[in-house]
Amino acid sequence: MTQPRIVLYSALLCPFAHRARIALKASGAVYETVEIDLKNKPAWYAPNINPASKVPAISYGAPPDSDVTKPPAGTFLLPESALVVQFIASLYPQIDYKDPIIRAKASFAQLQWDNLVAGRWRKYQFEGSEQDLEPLLEGLKQFSDSVPEEILGDEYGVADIILGPFVTRLFIFANEDIGKWAPGSGPKLVSALSGPEYDKLRKLGAKLDKWPALQETIDNDILVKKFTEILKNH
Ligand SMILES: N[C@@H](CCC(=O)N[C@@H](CS)C(=O)NCC(=O)O)C(=O)O
Secondary structure, eight states: OOOOOEEEEEOTTOHHHHHHHHHHHHHTOOOEEEEOOTTSOOTTHHHHTOTTOOSOEEEESOOTTSOTTSOOTTOEEEESHHHHHHHHHHHOGGGSOSOHHHHHHHHHHHHHIIIIIIHHHHHHHHHOOGGGHHHHHHHHHHHHHHSOGGGGSSOOOHHHHHHHHHHHHHHHHHHTTOSSSSTTHHHHHHHHTTSGGGHHHHHHHHHHHTOHHHHTTOOHHHHHHHHHHHHHTO
16 A cells, blocks of 8 residues: 655754654655745645644645645644654654653653753853853753663664754754854853763764764754854844
């Protein structure tokens, strides 16, 4: 039986959309991508695909020749990156860790990132105030503590898909010194992360660096170039 048609509505720079691209790549699913220009969103996107007007979203099972801008009534449409990833993992369970305990431990690490790192990183990168560094380092330490040893081997799972775009971007932007911080603060952050308390964070970063499903779905040069512009105008 041929696979139902999958159309991904994506945007190149978006880390949430990157999650969906990794999941689809890792699963080996056949899919089409429709790139949405977030600065100039097409008028059909919100009414026909995602009322929240965000990427990513997917359509699943639309007739082969139907218009991607107007899937026929009854086509399954799904927004929200975490839901899209979970849906792909339900279709292709091989993309997740097999052991439910490892999955649960990895989900806890995901939550730690969401609660203790995501907002603090964004604040530090977009505002660059020195006083925001300490809370960020503390969040990264607690995140690192929570990463289960079991996911630091050769196996990849949903947690890597959910965390991957964000962990990878943190290292890319810090190494390239792309932030509103004082020049040189990005590389300084990377050296601050060389201590033993961040061991598992670094190991996770290194593991993600050699994951084809992640690396083949990101363009580092474009990301760096565009993000430099975004921050300049922020
Ligand atoms: N919670 C959403 C967040 C998605 C999101 O914020 N996407 C951004 C791009 S990275 C977006 O589409 N922004 C367009 C807008 O807010 O108008 C998810 O996980 O999918």
